[in-house]
Amino acid sequence: GAGVSQSPSNKVTEKGKDVELRCDPISGHTALYWYRQRLGQGLEFLIYFQGNSAPDKSGLPSDRFSAERTGESVSTLTIQRTQQEDSAVYLCASSQYNSNEQFFGPGTRLTVL
Amino acid sequence: TQLLEQSPQFLSIQEGENLTVYCNSSSVFSSLQWYRQEPGEGPVLLVTVVTGGEVKKLKRLTFQFGDARKDSSLHITAAQPGDTGLYLCAGAQVGLMEYGNKLVFGAGTILRVKS
Numbered sequence: 001g002a003g004v005s006q007s008p009s010n011k012v013t014e015k016g017k018d019v020e021l022r023c024d025p026i027s028g029h030t031a032l033y034w035y036r037q038r039l040g041q042g043l044e045f046l047i048y049f050q051g052n053s054a055p056d057k058s059g060l061p062s063d064r065f066s067a068e069r070t071g072e073s074v075s076t077l078t079i080q081r082t083q084q085e086d087s088a089v090y091l092c093a094s095s096q097y098n099s100n101e102q103f104f105g106p107g108t109r110l111t112v113l
Numbered sequence: 114t115q116l117l118e119q120s121p122q123f124l125s126i127q128e129g130e131n132l133t134v135y136c137n138s139s140s141v142f143s144s145l146q147w148y149r150q151e152p153g154e155g156p157v158l159l160v161t162v163v164t165g166g167e168v169k170k171l172k173r174l175t176f177q178f179g180d181a182r183k184d185s186s187l188h189i190t191a192a193q194p195g196d197t198g199l200y201l202c203a204g205a206q207v208g209l210m211e212y213g214n215k216l217v218f219g220a221g222t223i224l225r226v227k228s
Contacts, residue, residue, distance in 0.1 A: 004155070033215070042119070042201055042218035043156070056215060091155050100144045100163075100205050102216065104155030 002026065004105035006092050012111045013082055021077045021108045025094030032075050033102060034067060035091045043091060049075060082112045117204055119219030127227055129191050134200055134222045137184045142204035145178055145185045146216070150199040192226045199223050
């Protein structure tokens with residue numbers, strides 16, 4: 001596929017469980033971003049990858065959140081011991097190096113019961 | 114922390130009306146982007162403005178970047194029901210490229226165009 005893909009599209013989990021969200025960026029895009037979008041709100045930056053290194057993790061809300069990226073491809077965002085306030089849509093975007101244009105995936109809707 | 118204030122938060126208008134959405138900040142951005150997002154999908158880029166005072170047109174949509182690169186507006190002429198969606202402005206931080214083009218997003222404007 002030509003676009004950014006994310007899986008799963010929806011995830012319902014119980015409070016306290018761990019979840020993994022996956023992002024497949026556009027081939028050749030070296031930059032990858034994770035954002036969180038709460039209902040009716042704008043996007044909140046979480047973390048940025050350039051290749052497989054993360055020079056900017058400033059948006060991760062707590063140490064329960066972590067992310068990794070394999071080379072210049074797949075990234076996984078992990079949330080440990082989920083809380084109800086983690087419920088949101090998690091969006092991934094990728095871009096070419098030194099480009100302002102980010103291409104977004106459809107997001108993963110996470111619901112923590 | 115750079116913030117973008119977007120207004121109005123919600124707009125409900127009749128087909129054929131004109132509207133303007135505003136995006137304001139006290140910070141300078143290297144560029145500013147406008148996205149449109151539909152339910153269940155990620156934001157889709159509409160336009161990027163880079164130069165202070167720049168005006169770009171995309172069919173019935175007109176985008177303007179303020180002279181000081183701190184604010185922007187989106188004007189839609191003769192709105193159509195297909196324009197319905199969430200409109201987001203996003204500013205790219207001025208800074209080192211090693212931190213990427215981290216975007217600061219406004220809270221969004223929900224536009225509903227009634228036929």
